Amino acid sequence: MSATDIREQNQETELPDVLQVFDRLEMGPVKLEGRRLVAPYRLIIGEKVEQTELICTYEEKVFDPRSPESHNLAAMIAAQVALNYGLFCREIVLYGLFDKTDRRFLREMAENTAREIYVKKFLEPNPFLIGDAVGLPAVKPKAFLRARLVFPDRARHNHLASWKTDPGRYCVLSSGGKDSLLSFGLLYEVGKDVHSIFVNESGRHWFTALNAYRHFRDNVPNTARVWINADRFFSWMLRRMPFIRSDFAGVRADEYPIRLWTVAVFLFGVLPLVRKRGIGRLIIGDEFDTSRRVTTRGIRHYDGLFDQSIWFDAVLSRYFQRKGWALTQFSVLRPLSELLIEKILAKRYPHLQEHQTSCHAAHKADERIRPCGKCEKCRRIVGMLLAMGEDPSRCGYTADQTTQCLKALFEKGAYTQATAEAGQLFYLLARSDRVSVPEEIAATAKPYPEILKLRFDAQVSPIDGIPEDLRADLYRICLEYADGAVERQGTKWQPVEVFSHAGMQAAYRFESKTDAGEQEKTAAPPATFYWGELCWPDAAARLDIVDTALLPVGAVEQHGPHLPLDTDAFDAEYLARKVADGCSEPKPLVLPLIAYGVSYHHEAFKGTISINNETLANLVYDVGISLAKNGIQKLVIINGHGGNAPSLNFAAQRINQDARIFVCVDTGETSDVDVDGLIETPNDVHAGEIETSTSLAIRPELVRMDRLQMEVPEFTSRYLDFTSKRGVAWYAHTHKISASGVMGDPTRATVEKGEKMWELMISNLVAFVDQIKSMTLKEIYQKRY
Incomplete structure (x- = not known):
């Protein structure tokens, strides 16, 4: 990065106002028919309101207008085009049935797309720009997404039915280009049930697919077509952007004026057919060089190719998993260069290559x-x-x-x-x-x-980047035309023997194992995800599909005269089980509770059972090392007792040091800020308003309401307050602070507060565990999208 670039970034950290030209872009609600969706779009600029429609039409019935699942899917299809305009709107309002997984996905992709568009369309030369939008500075704001995404219906519809699919059925997102033609040829040759689904873009862009579509329609079973007017929508938006030249339609260029989130528009458009046909694998046709991470004037980005990259595959596969759709997305061409793709297509499948049209300025001649x-x-x-x-x-x-x-x-x-x-x-x-x-x-x-050569790279084209049942057949065909195979080691390419490579036997991370000779899943793992209830063959089956475990750790100690001694132990296990139950499939494993903790400070009160710090740390360390040997890569320790925290953090460090797996300890950190907002009592840290409320919500019969008493500790220095943001960590025997063992005000506890607290704790941990569960260790260490 040059000194000029650095000065630009130091002088200006916000995006230029010249880009924010729309007050609001509104989508929906979607009008749904069996074969069609119509999504009203409204663009508000000051007092002016303009309207158009995004339309998606199918050749067969794919929606049930009475079904919330159909309305949810239709809303997600219709929302994709809007993600291209996060730089230019103050607000994007999306009406419809969006659950929390949808909302998170849309926000993350809108932010990612805003950054890509700013770099690729405004920092790099763009022949379509005019006026002040030309020559914008390179800035690194806190967020590139300028628009606030609003979901008016977001409080409802978070429990939608999952999809039943077959991993032996494949959808090839087809376009008439070399990648989708070769993907179809390879999968069809190895005997897969392949469905070529073309997206009919309005306007001349459909020309690129027309030759191939006609051939497939007339000769290949399961071919389908979806019509969508996305191109007309994009042009409609361009005509309202003051920084785009008015004659943009007549400018010859190999790129679009303003849009980079386009593959997802077509991909979501085919999902109703994928759902109806029970397809379990969605194939996009992208090669080695589309997965790039580069830096332009100090800004890290994906070179405008995110929606053609392996990271896009991972994001969509995770999204599908969280939705319960039993669908994975990948490309079978990742290790291939564009040159090698063309070679294999032309030499092995010339009957397909003759229909190849890779030109976006194609024209009709002689039919x-x-x-x-x-x-x-x-x-x-x-x-x-x-x-x-x-x-x-x-x-x-x-x-x-x-x-x-x-x-x-x-x-x-x-x-x-x-x-x-x-x-x-x-x-x-x-x-x-x-x-x-x-x-x-x-x-x-x-x-x-x-x-x-076939190029295998751990980040952009891993040898295990496709399911196990495909690897041998597909790599064997490709190697007939490749000049061997290489693997990146450091900065160099080294020869590699594909079929003896350890990655050939590695599990595909987005699916359970499949039998290479069968087009169906192996026997389903046992329904339970509680480690202690599994037989060893069932444990092996579970460990084949999930590498995340939750370890609840509690304590048996006094909780005032009114709460049971096992409050911390019971609550830790209850939370772990509820979190696992709330996660998407495959659910994390829940380990048996470690019930005893470091409770020496409560020993003045009868019933307390304490173990020392070394004992707890060594026990958790031994469990963690054993889990790593079983294949667990991510361990979340759910701590129900604050006194355990130093020992558990020490154990977590040692496990990470020796087993090199991800380990974290949650002693309430994911929810404390939310829970604290629900209570009235300062220094409420033990057997007070919080713990009494949570107990009333799940075990009211064990709460002695006749013994409630308030004892809120007060200290000379505010730095000693337990709930102070500036408080220091310090230790004392409880009886020196409280005669009853209570530190807080249980008289303010209610069932309603407890239910809300559990809801917050469970939902926050579910969101966290669901994220790390579907990530590799490399992705945990460094954000990839």
Whole structure:
């Protein structure tokens, strides 16, 4: 980053106001029919209100207008286009049935898209911009998302039915391009039940898919088409942006003026058919180089390709899991370069390659769609086909177009920037007898041999990035055309033997194990997720699909004259079980309770049983190490007693040090700030308003209401207050502070407060555990989207 860039960021930390041109964008409520959804969109600018509609139409009935599940799915389909406008609106209002998983997904993707659009459309050259929007500064605000996302109906509909699917059924999101054609060819050849679903974009963009769609419609079972007017919606929005030139439709460019969240528009559009057909795997066609993380003028981003990256696959697969949809998304082409994809498609599946149209400026001629022969994509396709000894005329290029594409290729390059893939392409062309390459290019062309190999990379193309039952068959076919396989080790590519690689046997993290010879799941694991109730074969089945465990730790100690001695132990186990029950499938495992804790400070009161710090720390450490040996990668210790915290934190550090797994301790941190807002009593830390309320909510029969007494501790120094934000951690024997053992005011406790407290504690921990459960350790350590 240059000194100028640094000054820009130091001088301005907020996004320029020139971009915030709309007061509000409103979507919905969606009007639903069996084969169609219509989503009203309203754009408010001052006193002016303009309206259009987003429409999605199907060739068969996919919605039940009486079903909340259909309305929820329709709302999510309709909301996707709105995520492109978070930079430009003060508010985006989404009416409809959105549950908490939907709302979190939409907010995260809106923020991510806002950052990508700011960098790719405003910091980089954009021929569509005019006025003050040209040459904006590079800034790093706290959030790139300017719009406040509002969900007016968000308080309802959080319990929607899950989907029943079959992982042996595949949807290929089809477009007529080389990636989706090759994905279909590979899966069909290895005997999978493949459904090619095309999204019919309004306008000329549908031309790119038309040749392939007609072939599939007439020759391939299970082909389907979805019509959506998203292109018209995007153009409608562009005409209302003052910083976009009015003649944008006539400008020849290889990128769209303003939008980067587009694949998801089509992907969500096919989900009603996926649900109806019970499809369990959703295939998008993206290769190695679409997963990129780069820095532009100090801002880290995904190079405008997030919705084509492996991180997008992970985000969508997690979203589907949280929804209970039993659906996973991935690409079977991640280890392949664009050049290798074209090679395999042309040589193994020429009957599919003849329908390839990768040009977005294609036109009709003789009842076929023909490429323009002028754009960057056309010159790349022609160059790759010639480099592989193939004939570009097979997919519609004329001899004149081939000549012009080659000329432009050598003058302008294969890509907008120099890449290893471009270098390898020129190297192959320079060695070809069929192509006349300018001397200056031929003289400098050098090979990049990894481009024509399967490239495995732990982050962007892991060998276990597709389910186990696909790996051997698909990698075997690809290796017939690749020049071997390599794996990234540090900064270098090293040769690798694919079929003896440990990753070939590794579990696919988004699914339970499948039998490579069967197109169905193995026997379902036992219904219980309580570790102690499992037989060892059942434990093995569970550990194959989940690597997260909850360990409740409590105490047996006095809780004033009115609460039972096992309050901390019972509450810790109750919370752990409720959290696991609230998580999405596969649910985390709940370990047996460790009931005894560090309670020496309560020993003046009969009934207290205490163990020392070393005993508790060593016990938890031993349990953690044993869990790691069983395959647990994430351990959440749910602590019901504050006195345990130092020992548990020490044990967590030791487990992490020796087993290198994720370990955390929650002693209320995820909810304390919320719970404190519900009570009236300061220094309420033991057997007072909080613990009495929570006990009344779940075990009222054990609360001795006739013995309630208030004893709120007061101290000379405010730094000693237990609930002070500036308080220090300190220790004392309880009887020196309270004669009854109570530190708080149980007389203010109510069932209603207790129920709200449990709701807060459970929901916050569910949100946290559900997040880490579906993440790899690398993703926990560093945010990927």
